[in-house]
Structure formats: C-alpha cells, structure tokens
Amino acid sequence: MNKAVGSQWNATEMEEAARRHLLSPSEAMEKLGQSARPLLSRGDGIYVIDAKGRRLIDGPAGMWCTQIGYNRREIADAIAEQALQLAYNSPWYTVNSPSAELAARIAAMTPGDLNRVFFTTGGSTAVDSALRFVEFYNNVLGRPEKKHIIVRREGYHGSTALTAACSGRAGNWPNFDIISDRISFISSPNIRLAGDKDEAAFLDFLVDEFRQEIARVGADKVAVFLAEPLLASGGVIIPPKGYHARFKAVCEEHDIVYISDEVVTGFGRCGEWFASEKVFGVVPDIITFAKGVTSGYVPLGGFAISERLLDKVSGDNARGSNYSNGYTYSGHPVSCAAALANIAVIEKDGILEHVRDISGYFAERLHSLADLPLVANVRASGLVGCVECLVDTSSPNVTDFDKRIGARIDIHCAELGLIVRPLGNMCVMSPALIITREQIDDMIGILRQGIERAAAEIMAGELV
Ligand SMILES: Cc1ncc(COP(=O)(O)O)c(C=O)c1O
Structure with missing residues (x-):
C-alpha cells in the first residue's frame, strides 16, 4: 500500500496495512498476515470504540495501564x-x-x-x-x-x-x-x-x-x-x-x-x-x-x-x-x-480512595461467578482479578482444551461488548480505576454470559 502522507485512510485500508506491515508482540507465525486484530479507533473512560463504532468495556485497561481512563483532556x-x-x-x-x-x-x-x-x-x-x-x-x-x-x-x-x-x-x-x-x-x-x-x-x-x-x-x-x-x-x-x-x-x-x-x-x-x-x-x-x-x-x-x-x-x-x-x-x-x-x-478525583472503596464490590461480583461449573478459581486484589476456567475443576493441571475454552470465552465476551485479555484459560479483569458499581455489574454480566456460551458449546459438542 502506498498512499500519500496526510491522506485519509478508511478502516479497511488500515486493517490491511496492519495485516501486511505490522509485526505485533504476539504472533502465531503460521498465520502471519492472515488474521485481522480488532482495530480500535477511540477510547472513552473505561470503554474503547472499534473501527465499526462498537463500544466495548476495556476489561484489562489496555495492558493494566489506563488507570484514569481514556479521553482525559x-x-x-x-x-x-x-x-x-x-x-x-x-x-x-x-x-x-x-x-x-x-x-x-x-x-x-x-x-x-x-x-x-x-x-x-x-x-x-x-x-x-x-x-x-x-x-x-x-x-x-x-x-x-x-x-x-x-x-x-x-x-x-x-x-x-x-x-x-x-x-x-x-x-x-x-x-x-x-x-x-x-x-x-x-x-x-x-x-x-x-x-x-x-x-x-x-x-x-x-x-x-x-x-x-x-x-x-x-x-x-x-x-x-x-x-x-x-x-x-x-x-x-x-x-x-x-x-x-x-x-x-x-x-x-x-x-x-x-x-x-x-x-x-x-x-x-x-x-x-x-x-x-x-x-x-x-x-x-x-x-x-x-x-x-x-x-x-x-x-x-x-x-x-x-x-x-x-x-x-x-x-x-x-x-x-x-x-x-x-x-x-x-x-x-x-x-x-x-x-x-x-x-x-x-x-x-480521589481515585485511590475510590479503588479502596469499590474493590470489595469488584471481588464480590467476580466471586459470584463461582457457581458456574467451568469456574475453578476466582481471585482479586484491588481492581485486578482473575476467573480461572477448567473442565476438571479438581485438577491443578491446565489442558490445551482449557486454553481453547478460554479463547472461546474471550471471543464471546468481545461479541457481547467486553474485551478480556487473552491469557490461556484465565479471564483477567483489571479495568480503568474509575469504574463504577454499575459498570462492574455490566462487565461481570457479560463475563457470565461469555462463560455460559462456551459451556453450552462444550455440551453441544461444538468445542473440542
Ligand atoms: C510485572 C511486570 N513487569 C514488567 C513488565 C514489562 O513492562 P513493559 O511491557 O512496559 O516493558 C510487565 C508488563 O506487563 C509486567 O507486568
């Protein structure tokens, strides 16, 4: 692709440029250049907006970093x-x-x-x-x-x-x-x-x-x-x-x-x-x-x-x-x-106080997912937490199948409006520190649905 500097690129052209020319920090090399990563165009508070205009909760806050949220003047x-x-x-x-x-x-x-x-x-x-x-x-x-x-x-x-x-x-x-x-x-x-x-x-x-x-x-x-x-x-x-x-x-x-x-x-x-x-x-x-x-x-x-x-x-x-x-x-x-x-x-904005105030609620809501059969372990500290999914919840070993389930959960959550950081069988949440109780409810609600959808796929034999 060779467009004049300063000319406007549409989303498709940008995705194409990324596919052809970017080497990202994590690449399955056999698929290099084949699959498109979501192209994010904007951020707003705890949300990111993709190139199609879809608003997603940024579950990991970028890479555990956008503490005060996006779009702060x-x-x-x-x-x-x-x-x-x-x-x-x-x-x-x-x-x-x-x-x-x-x-x-x-x-x-x-x-x-x-x-x-x-x-x-x-x-x-x-x-x-x-x-x-x-x-x-x-x-x-x-x-x-x-x-x-x-x-x-x-x-x-x-x-x-x-x-x-x-x-x-x-x-x-x-x-x-x-x-x-x-x-x-x-x-x-x-x-x-x-x-x-x-x-x-x-x-x-x-x-x-x-x-x-x-x-x-x-x-x-x-x-x-x-x-x-x-x-x-x-x-x-x-x-x-x-x-x-x-x-x-x-x-x-x-x-x-x-x-x-x-x-x-x-x-x-x-x-x-x-x-x-x-x-x-x-x-x-x-x-x-x-x-x-x-x-x-x-x-x-x-x-x-x-x-x-x-x-x-x-x-x-x-x-x-x-x-x-x-x-x-x-x-x-x-x-x-x-x-x-x-x-x-x-x-x-009293953000440290806010985190101290809301972290108990965050942990409580994450722990509410423990009733799901796939959920083996839930842990949280401050505004960082993890829901670990295993088919055999009594085993300490993580199988490749567990990792595939984790990947499916991530895909379902993205469709439902939540980015989950891909981390094998673990769903890690570390949202922007300004998150409210209602937004935590939205986040956990989507995560529950994502896990339920993956569980239904296992039951239907669609995920092997
Ligand atoms: C605990 C810890 N140390 C160091 C790093 C590396 O930081 P960077 O990616 O900014 O080089 C990371 C990145 O996630 C991290 O989690």
Whole structure:
C-alpha cells in the first residue's frame, strides 16, 4: 500500500496495512498476515470504540495501564504544552523540570528510604535497569561473584534479554535464547499448587524452598530476589499472607537485594500509590514502576531505590565508579509531564480512595461467578482479578482444551461488548480505576454470559 502522507485512510485500508506491515508482540507465525486484530479507533473512560463504532468495556485497561481512563483532556493538554515548551533534553548531561518534580513526587509515595528515582522507557527497561544497577553495585563493592537472580515460576518481568530470562512463564521462551546461567526459579506462590497443605504450611514450604535455593547457589553468589507483589500476567496470583515480609527477612539475612516489580500494582491498581508496603507489608530495596504512572497515555517507566544501597556505592564509597546506564529517553519531559498530570487527576478525583472503596464490590461480583461449573478459581486484589476456567475443576493441571475454552470465552465476551485479555484459560479483569458499581455489574454480566456460551458449546459438542 502506498498512499500519500496526510491522506485519509478508511478502516479497511488500515486493517490491511496492519495485516501486511505490522509485526505485533504476539504472533502465531503460521498465520502471519492472515488474521485481522480488532482495530480500535477511540477510547472513552473505561470503554474503547472499534473501527465499526462498537463500544466495548476495556476489561484489562489496555495492558493494566489506563488507570484514569481514556479521553482525559488534562493529560492531553499537559502533553501538548510540554511538547511546545521543551520537547526533549539529553538526560546524560542536562535535566528537565517535569522529571525533577516527578522524581520528588515518586520519592514521597514510596516506602522507607526509597528516595532516588531512575527513569526509563517502560516496564522491561525499568526492571532491566534495576537488575543492572545491582550488578553495578556488587561490582563496585568488590564482589563480582554476587550476580545470581532468584525469581518465581509464573512471574513476568518484561521483554529485554535479561527480563525475559527472569520471566517464569514458559510460553514466552520457545525459540529465543534465554540467559540461564545466573537465574533460577522457585515455586509460584499459587495456593492452587499447595496440594493438601493449608496456607500457613504452604508459606513455610515456599520460604524453605527459597532458603534451599540460596544454599544451593551459595549466599555469597545470590544478588537479587525479583518479585511482583502479586503475579499479574501469571494470572493474578496472590501469595499467602505474610509471604513478602518473610522473603524480605531471608534477603536481609543474606544481603540479597529485594526488587519489588510494581509495574502492574503501582499507581493505584491496589488502592495505593505503591502496594509493596501498604497492601503486602514489605519495604523492598528497589521498586520498579511503569504503565499506570502515565495511565498509558505515553511510555514511561523507572525504579526507585533505597538510599541505604546508594550510600554504599556513592560519595566517599564510590571507589572511583561511574554509573553509566540509561536511555536517550530516560526522564523524557513529555512523558514526565503526562505523569504529573496523571497524578494530579488521581489526587483531584480521589481515585485511590475510590479503588479502596469499590474493590470489595469488584471481588464480590467476580466471586459470584463461582457457581458456574467451568469456574475453578476466582481471585482479586484491588481492581485486578482473575476467573480461572477448567473442565476438571479438581485438577491443578491446565489442558490445551482449557486454553481453547478460554479463547472461546474471550471471543464471546468481545461479541457481547467486553474485551478480556487473552491469557490461556484465565479471564483477567483489571479495568480503568474509575469504574463504577454499575459498570462492574455490566462487565461481570457479560463475563457470565461469555462463560455460559462456551459451556453450552462444550455440551453441544461444538468445542473440542
Ligand atoms: C510485572 C511486570 N513487569 C514488567 C513488565 C514489562 O513492562 P513493559 O511491557 O512496559 O516493558 C510487565 C508488563 O506487563 C509486567 O507486568
């Protein structure tokens, strides 16, 4: 296709251009270029509008990111104003006002002494940079052998070479080379995998396993424990109560840096700016963030780091080192201006309070689906939840058939007006944080119908 720049493209032409020329982050390669993805043309609050004008509830809020909803003029204006004021500066040798103000604001939101902020371009680069900081830290401290990273199965941390290797979802791996010599995986804290153990016994097992892995590798070699407070892309897996504090205590015993990956849970998803301390009871050494920091309007990510750690490798302790790691767009002025406008909206509209207020209702309505025969498990925290569907609800194993059912549910829901993020047999809901009780009712009503339709297809032998 070769149309003059500036000429109007209709929806069919755009779909055709996407089919022919876009390589998307998730492609079944045998079908490359054959199937069209829904083309979204507009967003409005919790809804997106497709090219045919159909209005759908955006169940996952983009990719768990459009916290304040679509179509907010305050953010659009802040972006336009900053683009005109100062569209760019080099973060390598200058600084801009929005990034300075945003760093100070984030430092005030984070727990403990996490008072210094490094900006990146998104979540993967945030986690990658945090891991690279720890690499730098241990080298400066003269212990180059302390490099090992411990992560969990079912965790997700991004798509750079290093963060993809830290992601415990095997589906992301085939046909990529994965750095494996200094990364190891321990169990997902998924209560469904606890067998006959109760929650307390399962937690003891997980902590013991962590200790054993540290002993196996050698405490002098383990640098980092990297963990999402709840495993979002793994299917909203919420660890047993007390998990985070116990893992932090083990980290402290062995001088291991605890990185809390709050790319999903940060900026209000669980009713707090950051969930680590206030929701999950842990003050980590580093917190990574992205997504909700700008409500997805423009890309931005970063990490906040503890002064205690920094003090060991700066000032009189710098040992002549130079921290050299960053991006052309670290602390981009337009992204930081968008983030400041986003924070202002969250504060002005009382969105954190709203999430705290409405999350019980959200959980209750999700749990109301448990009467459906296909529903094996329901879990929720703040405004993120998951309904897991299995044909054999007594088995912890997910079959390919279960995944096909999940895909059918997604299709039915889309027809009925709800986008469900495709995640195997799991229906994950993480709507914009401004969602009302009535809109939650609509969302859950459609999800119920979608699951019922898939169940009817199984009964009729139409889904095999
Ligand atoms: C917990 C977590 N960390 C990191 C990332 C990677 O973020 P990005 O896709 O912005 O690079 C994601 C993305 O979903 C995530 O869920």
